[in-house]
Amino acid sequence: MKKKVLLTRTLHDFALKELRKKYQIEIHSGKIPIPQTKLRSRIKEIEGLICFPYDKIDKEMIKHARNLKVISTYSVGFDHIDTEYAKEKKIRVGYTPEVxxxxxxxxxxxxxxxxxxxxxxxxxxxxxxxxxxxxxxxxxxxxxxxxxxxxxxxxxxxxxxxxxxxxxxxxxxxxxxxxxxxxxxxxxxxxxxxxxxxxxxxxxxxxxxxxxxxxxxxxxxxxxxxxxxxxxxxxxxxxxxxxxxxxxxxxxxxxxxxxxxxxxxxxxxxxxxxxxxxxxxxxxAPHIGSSTKETRKKMAEITVKNLILGMNGKKPIYSVGY
Missing domain, CATH: 3.40.50.720 (NAD(P)-binding Rossmann-like Domain)
Structure with a gap:
């Protein structure tokens, strides 16, 4: 049975295609950002999480993650994630800085x-x-x-x-x-x-x-x-x-x-x-620093690679802490 991965928002078609080859993926399509109650419920079951900079992944949220192996954020910033607690729980965190x-x-x-x-x-x-x-x-x-x-x-x-x-x-x-x-x-x-x-x-x-x-x-x-x-x-x-x-x-x-x-x-x-x-x-400006077609595509590529590496117990290309 394929491992479960949650995306708090959809990504490019090529990225979703790559993920579906390997995992059972669920894409949140409702209110953005994903409501904390829904995320808290879903994080209990998943092994991989793709999130965005407005998603709050704090200590209380991570506590509910029983099987989570990797958090891959589609952003250069990672202050929305409690990286110290994630490290403590042996959860890898990937991000997308250079692109x-x-x-x-x-x-x-x-x-x-x-x-x-x-x-x-x-x-x-x-x-x-x-x-x-x-x-x-x-x-x-x-x-x-x-x-x-x-x-x-x-x-x-x-x-x-x-x-x-x-x-x-x-x-x-x-x-x-x-x-x-x-x-x-x-x-x-x-x-x-x-x-x-x-x-x-x-x-x-x-x-x-x-x-x-x-x-x-x-x-x-x-x-x-x-x-x-x-x-x-x-x-x-x-x-x-x-x-x-x-x-x-x-x-x-x-x-x-x-x-x-x-x-x-x-x-x-x-x-x-x-x-x-x-x-x-x-x-x-409405938070569009990375908002070019070329950059957003590269970010999606790295987000997926970070997730796959983390799911396999390896360090993401761009990793925080662990």
């Missing part, structure tokens, strides 16, 4: 361009019938990227790739990490290591590329925004909870900083009555 690097860096850069040149704001002006005259010398002006300082918080895969894009636009690049990257990498990217305090105070554009942890939770708050330049812009394509959303709303309203570009939020999806939606000096 979405370019797509996410491209989106971060597009958010920078958009907020700097007020593209989305202009789109709304036209669609709402408010473009009533040709703009003059001081009307509706944006900001150049050339010559500006890009601060990158987290010079990992995505942060490094963003630096390459910024270098082509003649931006000055500074970064802060837990530790320096190699001198050769700094030279290749044209990036200079600075303290966190200097990153905050010197950046014209500050792009966040760190995971959500106890240390980074609400790290960007009013205290930090007040230390940034009034002309600065915050870009976040990492995790929503790294930024205190209420504090950001306040900072944007009071022009403590000039603007922001967000692809991630504390609670997703956000509704149209969210206070951020009423602000003009912010560009909002």
């Amino acid at each position: 979405l690097t370019d797509a996410t860096a491209d989106l971060a850069f597009s958010l920078m361009l958009d907020i700097a040149r007020r593209v989305s704001e202009g789109d709304r002006i036209i669609r709402n019938g408010k473009w009533n005259e040709i703009y003059g010398a001081y009307d509706y002006v944006g900001t150049d990227l050339q010559g500006k300082t890009l601060g990158i918080f987290g010079l990992g895969r995505i942060g490094s790739t963003l630096a390459k894009r910024a270098k082509a636009f003649d931006m000055k690049i500074i970064y802060h990490n837990r530790k320096h990257v190699s001198k050769s990498k700094e030279k290749a990217l044209g990036a200079k290591y600075v303290s966190f305090e200097k990153l905050i105070s010197d950046s014209d554009f500050l792009s966040v590329h760190v995971p959500h942890t106890k240390e980074t939770d609400h790290l960007f708050n009013l205290k930090i925004f007040r230390k940034m330049k009034k002309t600065a812009f915050l870009i976040n394509t990492s995790r929503g909870k790294v930024v205190n959303q209420r504090d950001l709303e306040s900072a944007l309203k009071k022009k403590t900083i000039s603007g922001a570009g967000l692809d991630v939020f504390e609670m997703e999806p956000i509704k149209k009555n969210n206070p951020l939606c009423k602000l003009e000096n912010i560009v909002l």
Whole structure:
């Protein structure tokens, strides 16, 4: 009898075909994310789980898993999974980091361009019938990227790739990490290591590329925004909870900083009555950092491979902990 695998949402046809060859698969097709009560009921029977970043796989959920061998998440982040407890229970956890690097860096850069040149704001002006005259010398002006300082918080895969894009636009690049990257990498990217305090105070554009942890939770708050330049812009394509959303709303309203570009939020999806939606000096994207046809296909391929390896008692291609 084939082993049971649950998908909390469907994947590409080629991925499902590959899974059906080996396993008895069940695909949740109801409310997204899968209700915790349903997941709790199904996790008791399955040996493999394919989940998504909005699925909460915490300790209490994993406790109900009697036969679970592997959790394969269709995402670069894994903060929705209690990886420590999974390791304790000898459950392998796979994720999909490298394949979405370019797509996410491209989106971060597009958010920078958009907020700097007020593209989305202009789109709304036209669609709402408010473009009533040709703009003059001081009307509706944006900001150049050339010559500006890009601060990158987290010079990992995505942060490094963003630096390459910024270098082509003649931006000055500074970064802060837990530790320096190699001198050769700094030279290749044209990036200079600075303290966190200097990153905050010197950046014209500050792009966040760190995971959500106890240390980074609400790290960007009013205290930090007040230390940034009034002309600065915050870009976040990492995790929503790294930024205190209420504090950001306040900072944007009071022009403590000039603007922001967000692809991630504390609670997703956000509704149209969210206070951020009423602000003009912010560009909002619906968590689409990895959302290109090419990237999503590669993610599906790795998600399936991670699951198959884990089901066979082997380490996933990209593994967390065990």
